[in-house]
Amino acid sequence: MVPDQHDQHKPKSEPKLPVLVYGLVEVRRLLREIENVDDFMRQAVVREPGTQPGLPRVTRILDALATDNNRNLLQHGDRQELREFLSKIEKTSPTIHVSFASDPSSAFVSKLVTWLRGNIHPTVLLQIGLQPNIAAGCIVRTPNKQFDLSLRENLRNQRAKLIEALNISTSPQSPVPAAPQEAAA
Amino acid sequence: MTIWWLLLIIAAIFSLGGGFIWLALQLSGTRKPGVTRQDTLEGAEDDVEHIFNEEFREELRNRGRLHFEKILGENAMFLQQDLRLTTSQLNDYMRSEISRELKEAFLGYQGAIADARQLAVESIEKTKVVIDEERKSLVAQLEKEVTEEKERRIKQFEERMSEIINHYVLEAIGDQIDLGDQLEYILSEMEAHKAAILEDVRNGT
Numbered sequence: 099m100v101p102d103q104h105d106q107h108k109p110k111s112e113p114k115l116p117v118l119v120y121g122l123v124e125v126r127r128l129l130r131e132i133e134n135v136d137d138f139m140r141q142a143v144v145r146e147p148g149t150q151p152g153l154p155r156v157t158r159i160l161d162a163l164a165t166d167n168n169r170n171l172l173q174h175g176d177r178q179e180l181r182e183f184l185s186k187i188e189k190t191s192p193t194i195h196v197s198f199a200s201d202p203s204s205a206f207v208s209k210l211v212t213w214l215r216g217n218i219h220p221t222v223l224l225q226i227g228l229q230p231n232i233a234a235g236c237i238v239r240t241p242n243k244q245f246d247l248s249l250r251e252n253l254r255n256q257r258a259k260l261i262e263a264l265n266i267s268t269s270p271q272s273p274v275p276a277a278p279q280e281a282a283a
Numbered sequence: 284m285t286i287w288w289l290l291l292i293i294a295a296i297f298s299l300g301g302g303f304i305w306l307a308l309q310l311s312g313t314r315k316p317g318v319t320r321q322d323t324l325e326g327a328e329d330d331v332e333h334i335f336n337e338e339f340r341e342e343l344r345n346r347g348r349l350h351f352e353k354i355l356g357e358n359a360m361f362l363q364q365d366l367r368l369t370t371s372q373l374n375d376y377m378r379s380e381i382s383r384e385l386k387e388a389f390l391g392y393q394g395a396i397a398d399a400r401q402l403a404v405e406s407i408e409k410t411k412v413v414i415d416e417e418r419k420s421l422v423a424q425l426e427k428e429v430t431e432e433k434e435r436r437i438k439q440f441e442e443r444m445s446e447i448i449n450h451y452v453l454e455a456i457g458d459q460i461d462l463g464d465q466l467e468y469i470l471s472e473m474e475a476h477k478a479a480i481l482e483d484v485r486n487g488t
Contacts, residue, residue, distance in 0.1 A: 192484045192487055194480070194484070198462055199460075199462070200462050202462050203462070203463065205463075206462060206463055206466060209466060209470075210466070210469070210470075213470055213473070217473075217474075217477055217481075218477070218480055218481055218484055219481075219484055222484065231453065232453075233452075233453040233456060233460065234456075234460045234465055234468075235465065235468065235469060235472065236465075236469050236472075238473065238476070238480065240480055240483040240484055240487060241483060241484065241486075241487025242483050242486065242487055243479065243480075243483045245472075245473075245476045245479070245480065247469060247472040247473065247476070249453065249460075250449065250453055253449045253452060253453070254449065257445045257449075260445045260448060260449075261441045261444075261445055264441070264444060264445075
């Protein structure tokens with residue numbers, strides 16, 4: 099976060115969201131943190147020399163946002179640019195809701211977000227939900243549609259095969275399955 | 284017939300009495316010459332008194348009474364015989380008439396019974412036909428309902444059975460599958476629906 103005079107003259111590319119920032123909650127948290135840094139900077143100007151308190155601690159996601167986009171949080175212009183970028187993300191980025199049977203790990207979410215931003219939309223946001231009854235897979239909900247990619251839905255689609263298998267196993271012509279004791283013997 | 288016999292007997296008795304009276308008058312009318320009428324009459328009266336004295340009259344009465352009783356007895360016997368004959372004939376007549384009437388009545392009854400039996404048989408036949416048709420209809424309806432119920436229950440059983448098995452499988456393996464192991468499956472599924480997701484995201488945006 100040390101000011102670098104050389105960076106101010108380098109052409110900077112459009113900011114990108116780091117993988118750690120995958121949801122609307124993180125985006126809003128980043129906005130609040132940037133506002134806190136702005137407040138600190140404004141207060142530092144009016145304070146007397148020698149009484150300067152330490153910089154506020156920034157979170158890992160804000161640090162990742164600044165580092166990945168080669169921005170300096172001590173520069174007002176960079177902060178303003180990141181704030182505008184995050185505001186734009188908050189207002190316009192699409193959100194995809196994905197439900198899993200259990201709470202996913204950070205690595206899992208990172209891989210999923212990487213895939214989504216690489217294949218669907220570069221600034222897509224992810225909202226994670228829990229549905230233990232789907233057993234496996236996930237349910238993806240886009241703004242207008244829902245895609246049930248769960249094992250429950252897969253089994254439901256295979257119901258005809260299941261009934262056919264049941265009919266075959268319960269038909270009189272089918273051989274009677276051996277008793278567990280006989281099979282074990 | 285008895286009345287006529289009785290009248291005939293009474294007529295015979297009166298004719299016999301009239302004959303006696305006429306004979307008495309003839310005998311009193313024969314007078315001797317030189318005798319006056321007055322003498323004749325007196326002589327006749329004496330003779331009459333002499334001939335038809337009380338004993339003679341009583342004898343005549345007795346005879347008449349006996350004859351009358353005999354005739355009455357004979358007529359009574361005839362009347363009895365006739366009554367017996369009439370009774371016998373009447374009994375035969377009554378018996379024949381009653382038999383005839385009874386035969387006619389029995390014939391009528393038999394005819395009525397036969398008609399009633401025929402009507403009953405026809406009614407029973409019609410009822411039987413109706414019952415057979417109703418039974419067939421009920422059997423068909425029952426078979427149809429049983430078949431429908433059977434199909435419905437089989438369908439319900441199949442649906443519920445598949446749901447039960449699905450639920451069992453989900454409960455059994457739901458906790459055993461690690462989410463990290465599902466990443467490839469989830470990404471492949473999302474890759475399969477990528478176009479639809481992309482289109483909806485663009486439209487929604």
